Amino acid sequence: MHALSRVRLGAIAVRLALVAAVLVAGIGGLGGIPSANADTVKCVKRDKHTGICLVTVTVPGPSPSPNPSNPPTGNTGDSGQACYWDGTSQGIKNPPPGPVPCQSADGYWSNTYHCYISPVTPPPPAGDPSWQGHQPGDGAIYNCNQPQTGMLIMIWSANPPAGPGQQLTPQQVAQIAIKQMNMKSINVGLAPTPTESNPKAMGVIGVPVWMWVANPDTSTYGPITASASAGGITVTATATVERVEWDMGDGSAGINCGQGTPYNSSVDGTKPSPDCGYTYQKTSWDKPNHEYTVTANSYWKVDWAGAGQQGTIRLPALTSTVHIREGELQVLNQH
Amino acid sequence: MRTTLGGAVLLLAVAATTAACGGSGTDASPSPTPKTSTAPTSSAPAVPRDQAQASAEAMIKKYFQVTDQIGQDKSVPITRLKSVAISSELNLEQHFFKKWRTSGWTQTGDTKVTKMQVGQISLDNSNPSQGKVPAVTIDVCVDASGTKVTDRSGKQIGKPIPLSTTRYIVANYRYKQDPAGGWRVASSEDKADTKCTL
Numbered sequence: 421m422h423a424l425s426r427v428r429l430g431a432i433a434v435r436l437a438l439v440a441a442v443l444v445a446g447i448g449g450l451g452g453i454p455s456a457n458a459d460t461v462k463c464v465k466r467d468k469h470t471g472i473c474l475v476t477v478t479v480p481g482p483s484p485s486p487n488p489s490n491p492p493t494g495n496t497g498d499s500g501q502a503c504y505w506d507g508t509s510q511g512i513k514n515p516p517p518g519p520v521p522c523q524s525a526d527g528y529w530s531n532t533y534h535c536y537i538s539p540v541t542p543p544p545p546a547g548d549p550s551w552q553g554h555q556p557g558d559g560a561i562y563n564c565n566q567p568q569t570g571m572l573i574m575i576w577s578a579n580p581p582a583g584p585g586q587q588l589t590p591q592q593v594a595q596i597a598i599k600q601m602n603m604k605s606i607n608v609g610l611a612p613t614p615t616e617s618n619p620k621a622m623g624v625i626g627v628p629v630w631m632w633v634a635n636p637d638t639s640t641y642g643p644i645t646a647s648a649s650a651g652g653i654t655v656t657a658t659a660t661v662e663r664v665e666w667d668m669g670d671g672s673a674g675i676n677c678g679q680g681t682p683y684n685s686s687v688d689g690t691k692p693s694p695d696c697g698y699t700y701q702k703t704s705w706d707k708p709n710h711e712y713t714v715t716a717n718s719y720w721k722v723d724w725a726g727a728g729q730q731g732t733i734r735l736p737a738l739t740s741t742v743h744i745r746e747g748e749l750q751v752l753n754q755h
Numbered sequence: 756m757r758t759t760l761g762g763a764v765l766l767l768a769v770a771a772t773t774a775a776c777g778g779s780g781t782d783a784s785p786s787p788t789p790k791t792s793t794a795p796t797s798s799a800p801a802v803p804r805d806q807a808q809a810s811a812e813a814m815i816k817k818y819f820q821v822t823d824q825i826g827q828d829k830s831v832p833i834t835r836l837k838s839v840a841i842s843s844e845l846n847l848e849q850h851f852f853k854k855w856r857t858s859g860w861t862q863t864g865d866t867k868v869t870k871m872q873v874g875q876i877s878l879d880n881s882n883p884s885q886g887k888v889p890a891v892t893i894d895v896c897v898d899a900s901g902t903k904v905t906d907r908s909g910k911q912i913g914k915p916i917p918l919s920t921t922r923y924i925v926a927n928y929r930y931k932q933d934p935a936g937g938w939r940v941a942s943s944e945d946k947a948d949t950k951c952t953l
């Protein structure tokens with residue numbers, strides 16, 4: 421008897437069960453299916469001729485609902501393939517996670533169920549365990565074909581499982597992780613002192629200005645690491661400030677720096693910063709309030725990895741603004 | 756139908772005390788179950804119900820003959836399954852045998868049906884396209900001890916299970932056109948019973 425059967429999902433919530441059904445362990449020569457975690461897997465079907473377990477089920481926890489509706493905006497790098505295999509949540513490490521074709525002879529790929537989906541035609545009769553207690557006409561039964569493991573199971577779903585164009589890409593999941601990071605613009609370090617800190621402060625043209633990231637921490641300069649899970653995949657993202665671009669407010673070109681070097685009062689004030697500095701050539705007298713507006717744009721780069729894919733997302737600049745006053749030193753000769 | 760399984764199981768237990776169990780080690784008797792063992796779900800006359808039961812039992816026997824043939828002889832086309840299976844059972848069997856043949860496995864010996872216990876019979880044919888079709892639930896005790904599976908090198912794959920019970924649903928998706936010959940195995944599910952105490 422060769423009845424390969426279906427997975428009995430019992431009272432498990434259907435959506436989870438479907439994910440859980442992605443199953444599988446120890447089918448020996450039938451495709452070298454790897455073993456899943458023994459703590460969460462049980463055999464529900466054995467081949468009568470060999471005694472080999474054909475189908476096992478595991479019941480993982482629920483996946484967070486995907487919510488890509490309001491991801492951070494900005495420039496993005498690699499988008500990631502829309503269809504991907506990732507069996508790690510079921511304890512399946514081989515084959516490793518990676519992109520798969522979105523369509524095959526077995527149907528369309530579902531990232532949620534980790535298999536190719538096609539409707540069972542004709543639908544099974546009432547009483548078939550695939551119905552999960554539902555009556556025919558309430559939802560439908562779908563083939564869930566997992567070529568990575570050689571397994572085919574039947575799943576019930578109230579609506580057709582999401583397919584290509586309807587499911588999250590790894591990059592979109594990375595955007596969810598980015599939303600958790602709560603990145604901030606830098607605290608501006610500047611010598612001479614900005615007028616926000618000392619209204620009477622004034623620099624002198626021709627004397628080097630030092631710029632740096634003051635009191636850098638993970639939220640203002642990185643690195644920040646966060647993970648997000650949605651649509652059957654987990655993505656880990658790490659964000660760091662790639663560069664800080666300084667606009668000195670006098671019309672000159674922006675200056676790209678790293679973290680910069682804080683000015684120390686013990687340093688000769690006529691020495692330039694070793695890595696992030698500028699020297700004004702004109703006073704700020706003709707500027708509003710007689711001040712230059714100094715803008716520090718911090719550009720974050722986010723490297724993400726998940727589903728056997730990786731990519732980079734570059735976010736729009738986070739901006740900090742201060743003002744400095746630059747005057748001219750005049751020597752008076754008194755006769 | 757799931758909601759009525761409890762009742763069906765209860766009736767099966769009653770039936771087990773009254774029905775002849777066969778136990779000859781050969782194919783099951785065609786009608787081991789008295790009419791009281793079924794859970795009527797429609798007011799259909801007895802004759803169609805008897806016909807459905809007989810057709811379903813016959814199909815179970817044929818089902819094992821065909822699956823044995825496919826397992827034993829790789830020249831037998833897998834498409835022959837369509838003569839005995841439909842819906843999810845057909846999909847699963849086709850998938851399984853493709854894997855079987857890719858792996859170069861071959862079966863020797865025949866699978867024996869030692870007991871059959873008919874449970875629920877439904878003649879609801881209200882919507883075949885949705886799965887609302889006449890269906891007969893049968894628990895089948897199978898003895899696979901006389902079979903052996905080997906790979907291309909002749910090495911035996913695993914060990915056969917002497918006795919196991921599987922619940923089958925035999926359905927007729929063409930009941931209007933062919934009430935007697937349209938029955939196919941549409942579903943199967945292993946039961947925990949390993950001693951065939953039907």
